[in-house]
Amino acid sequence: MPYRFSSLIVLLMLLWRPASAAELTPLEYRWLQGVWPVVSHARQQLALPLDIVVQPQDAPGAAPLALGFVDGRCKLVLSLRGNPLGQRQLDAIAADLQAAALELMAAHEVGHCRRYLDGAWFSLPAGFVAAQVPAGLSTDLQQAWLYMRSTRREEAYGDLVGLAWVKERHPGLYGRLHAWLVAERSADLLPGSHHDTLAWLALVRDGRVLQGRDPFEAAAKVWREGLKD
Incomplete structure (x- = not known):
């Protein structure tokens, strides 16, 4: 597993x-x-x-x-x-x-910490609109779908914070750790599910795109790009 x-x-x-x-x-x-x-x-x-x-x-x-x-x-x-x-x-x-x-795993969790302390957990940035809930779902399934979408966004942000940390602290290992994380996220993948962060990981295959004063800022820029899809 x-x-x-x-x-x-x-x-x-x-x-x-x-x-x-x-x-x-x-x-x-x-x-x-x-x-x-x-x-x-x-x-x-x-x-x-x-x-x-x-x-x-x-x-x-x-x-x-x-x-x-x-x-x-x-x-x-x-x-x-x-x-x-x-x-x-x-x-x-x-x-x-x-x-x-x-360190990547810990930085991922610290990304969650930052979002929660900022009061932004499960929230979209200004200018973004939540996706339409699929028609025909029961109330319970609607809530489950919204939770899944929100969790997926937060997991993507955490992954990007982890990779931003690696890019800064272990640049020589970035390519291998990015590949490892892609493999982890690809195993037993259900497209669009809670841990499907592959769309965001594809944006940072080249770690040089992760630029910012700290891992949070570096992650946020790419995270917003992934939200557009």
Whole structure:
């Protein structure tokens, strides 16, 4: 099963406690080491209210890395215990790409964090109009269709933030990581579904188009171009 970058999840209450440093497993240390450059940058340079939570309970089938939002703070959540997806994801990435790929994943989630803090989650930029809901759908299916379209847009923005980070920090690996992300998004693809970001990824095959003061600005420019289709 390919890794699916998670959509942002709003955690209304905390039902877990974070694991302490003494309790961390080697796999958790590996993931923490991989995402740390992004977390450190987001906190120190971008001043984002971002915390890391390592879930101590088993979480089979959960996304190894996800984002929550609690009391005005973003929570980067690692769910690796009792969850073979965490090791499987690393094993599927070439050894020399693993560190940068983990940074890409973390930057993707930080892109979600930025959108949520800006109050823009699921919103279209000024000048864009939402697509017409297909005729003949029930009320429930209409809501599901709108949710799918909105999630797809946010996933595309997250992917572009991740690639903008790679372009800035690991330019020599950009082509391979772009190809890896395209392969992830192409696996078991349902065109137009929540994680179908291929239209946006096609726009950044050449990473030089990702230009901006920070990964958010670089991503936003290309993201808007993809919204036109």
